[in-house]
Amino acid sequence: MxxxxxxxxxxxxxxxxxxxxxxxxxxxxxxxxxxxxxxxxxxxxxxxADKDALYGAVVSRFIERIAAQVAQTFAGGGDPATLIADFAARQGGVFEAEPRFRKLLGRELIDFDARHAQAAIRHLAATTFERLRETIAEGQRAGVFRADLDPRFAAISLVGQTAYFHFARPAVEILLADGKPLPAGTTDAFAAHVADFTLAALAPRSPSRPRPRARATARRRNRT
Amino acid sequence: MxxxxxxxxxxxxxxxxxxxxxxxxxxxxxxxxxxxxxxxxxxxxxxxADKDALYGAVVSRFIERIAAQVAQTFAGGGDPATLIADFAARQGGVFEAEPRFRKLLGRELIDFDARHAQAAIRHLAATTFERLRETIAEGQRAGVFRADLDPRFAAISLVGQTAYFHFARPAVEILLADGKPLPAGTTDAFAAHVADFTLAALAPRSPSRPRPRARATARRRNRT
DNA sequence: CGGTGTTAACTGAACGATTAGTTAACAGTA
DNA sequence: TACTGTTAACTAATCGTTCAGTTAACACCG
Missing domain, CATH: 1.10.10.60 (Homeodomain-like)
Incomplete structure (x- = not known):
C-alpha cells in the first residue's frame, strides 16, 4: 500500500x-x-542502487547540514579576530549539538578516505575554508596578524584543535579526567581556549611594530 | 608439525x-x-580467545610501539621551547613512518571508544602527555611561556594540530591540493608550522599589546 | 460518469555466497 | 603417557541482493 x-x-x-x-x-x-x-x-x-549508495546519501546529506551551521560564522561580517573567535565557538558547538557528527565523519575519513563525502568537502573547501583562510589573510594585510604564517596552515591549526578534541574524545577523557566523562563545561572551556590560543599564535611578533593604520586593503568579500 | x-x-x-x-x-x-x-x-x-581479543592484542602492541618513539623527545632534556619544537617534529615523523597508525588508532577511537587501547593510552597519559604538560608548565614558571593558559589544554592544542592533519588526510588533500596527493615536503612543512604556531601561542604577551583597533567589539575576558 | 491502462510504491520469499566459531583427530616432544 | 601445537572438515547462521508479483493513485477516453 x-x-x-x-x-x-x-x-x-x-x-x-x-x-x-x-x-x-x-x-x-x-x-x-x-x-x-x-x-x-x-x-x-x-x-x-545498493548499500554503498545509501551510505553515500546519508553522509553527504549530513555533512551539508553541518557545513551550513558553521558557515553562519561569516554571514554577518566583523573584524578578523572576532570572526576567528566566533568560528572556534561555533565549531565546538556543532560537535556538541550533533553527536553523530564525530563518528559519521570520522569513519568517512578513516574507512573510506572521504570517498562519499568528496563533493560535500569540496564545497566546504570552496566556501567556509576559503572564508577562513581569507579572514586570516585579511588580518595579516591589516597588520593585526603576523604575516609570516601560511594562512591555509593556520586555518588547519585552528580547525584541527577542536576537531581532535572531539574525534579523540575517549583519549581526551583519559588525559583530562582519568577516563571518566568530562566535567560539565569542559568543551566550552576548551572552545574558548582554542580562540585564545589561536589569536595569540596569530598576534604580530614584535610589539615595536604597531600598525594601527586604518584598513585600506581589499575588502571585496562581505555581501549581504 | x-x-x-x-x-x-x-x-x-x-x-x-x-x-x-x-x-x-x-x-x-x-x-x-x-x-x-x-x-x-x-x-x-x-x-x-576470539576475534576481539586478537584485535585488542594488535592495537595495544601497536600503540605501545608508537608511544615509545614519541617518548624519545624527553630522553635528552633541553629547554621548554626546544622540547616543544622537537615533539612536534617527532609526532609528525611518526605519522609518516607508520602509515598504519592513522587508520589503526583512528578506528580504535571512533569505533571502539578506545576500549582495546585503554591501558596503552593510560600509560601514555601518565608518561608522555604528563611530560608535555610539565614542560609547558615549566616554561610558564620560567617566564618564557605565558602563564594564563591551562597547560593540559595547550598540550592538546599542540598534539591536535598534527593529529588532525594526518587523521583527516583525505580532507586536507582536498583543502590544500584539490584532492590530489600533497606535494612532497608538505607534511614536514606543516610540522614546522605547528612548532612555530604553538610557540607563538605560548609566547608571553608583549607589554603593550597591539590592540585590534579602537572598535569596541565583543570584549571577552581577555587581559586577565 | 465509469472503465481502462500506466506507473510509482511496495512486498514476500528466496538465492548464493560467506562468515565466525567448533570439533575431533593427530603429530611431535618430553 | 601426557601435553603442546596444529589441522581439515564441518555447521549454523547471516549477509546483500534479486525478482516476480501486488497495491494504490492517477490520467485518459468514451
Whole structure:
C-alpha cells in the first residue's frame, strides 16, 4: 500500500543515519535499517542502487547540514579576530549539538578516505575554508596578524584543535579526567581556549611594530 | 608439525595488524589472517580467545610501539621551547613512518571508544602527555611561556594540530591540493608550522599589546 | 460518469555466497 | 603417557541482493 510520495525515502535515510552512526557500515545490516524505518528491506533497493549508495546519501546529506551551521560564522561580517573567535565557538558547538557528527565523519575519513563525502568537502573547501583562510589573510594585510604564517596552515591549526578534541574524545577523557566523562563545561572551556590560543599564535611578533593604520586593503568579500 | 615456540603467534599478530589496518575489524575475516600467516584458522583460537581479543592484542602492541618513539623527545632534556619544537617534529615523523597508525588508532577511537587501547593510552597519559604538560608548565614558571593558559589544554592544542592533519588526510588533500596527493615536503612543512604556531601561542604577551583597533567589539575576558 | 491502462510504491520469499566459531583427530616432544 | 601445537572438515547462521508479483493513485477516453 503506497503511502505518501517518497515519505518512505526520508524515513529510510533517517534510520540509516542513526544506524550507520552507531554501528558503522559493515556493522549495519539492510534489514536493521528497514526494520527501524518500518519498511520492507527490498524497498531500500528501490530507492538506492545498493548499500554503498545509501551510505553515500546519508553522509553527504549530513555533512551539508553541518557545513551550513558553521558557515553562519561569516554571514554577518566583523573584524578578523572576532570572526576567528566566533568560528572556534561555533565549531565546538556543532560537535556538541550533533553527536553523530564525530563518528559519521570520522569513519568517512578513516574507512573510506572521504570517498562519499568528496563533493560535500569540496564545497566546504570552496566556501567556509576559503572564508577562513581569507579572514586570516585579511588580518595579516591589516597588520593585526603576523604575516609570516601560511594562512591555509593556520586555518588547519585552528580547525584541527577542536576537531581532535572531539574525534579523540575517549583519549581526551583519559588525559583530562582519568577516563571518566568530562566535567560539565569542559568543551566550552576548551572552545574558548582554542580562540585564545589561536589569536595569540596569530598576534604580530614584535610589539615595536604597531600598525594601527586604518584598513585600506581589499575588502571585496562581505555581501549581504 | 609444531614449529618454533610461539613463532606462529607473532606471525598471526603481524598478519592481523596488516589486515585490520587495511580493512578494519568487521571487514577482516579470521581466515584471511590465517591465510596470510600461513596457518590454519583454528590456530588463532588457540592463541586468542576470539576475534576481539586478537584485535585488542594488535592495537595495544601497536600503540605501545608508537608511544615509545614519541617518548624519545624527553630522553635528552633541553629547554621548554626546544622540547616543544622537537615533539612536534617527532609526532609528525611518526605519522609518516607508520602509515598504519592513522587508520589503526583512528578506528580504535571512533569505533571502539578506545576500549582495546585503554591501558596503552593510560600509560601514555601518565608518561608522555604528563611530560608535555610539565614542560609547558615549566616554561610558564620560567617566564618564557605565558602563564594564563591551562597547560593540559595547550598540550592538546599542540598534539591536535598534527593529529588532525594526518587523521583527516583525505580532507586536507582536498583543502590544500584539490584532492590530489600533497606535494612532497608538505607534511614536514606543516610540522614546522605547528612548532612555530604553538610557540607563538605560548609566547608571553608583549607589554603593550597591539590592540585590534579602537572598535569596541565583543570584549571577552581577555587581559586577565 | 465509469472503465481502462500506466506507473510509482511496495512486498514476500528466496538465492548464493560467506562468515565466525567448533570439533575431533593427530603429530611431535618430553 | 601426557601435553603442546596444529589441522581439515564441518555447521549454523547471516549477509546483500534479486525478482516476480501486488497495491494504490492517477490520467485518459468514451
Amino acid at each position: 503506497p503511502s505518501d510520495r517518497s515519505e518512505s525515502r526520508t524515513e529510510i535515510l533517517d534510520a540509516a543515519e542513526a544506524r550507520f552512526a552507531r554501528q558503522g557500515f559493515d556493522g549495519t545490516t539492510i534489514k536493521q535499517i528497514a526494520g527501524d524505518a518500518r519498511v520492507n528491506s527490498a524497498l531500500l533497493y528501490y530507492y538506492f | 609444531p614449529s618454533d615456540r610461539s613463532e606462529s603467534r607473532t606471525e598471526i599478530l603481524d598478519a592481523a595488524e596488516a589486515r585490520f589496518a587495511r580493512q578494519g575489524f568487521d571487514g577482516t575475516t579470521i581466515k584471511q589472517i590465517a591465510g596470510d600467516a600461513r596457518v590454519n584458522s583454528a590456530l588463532l583460537y588457540y592463541y586468542f
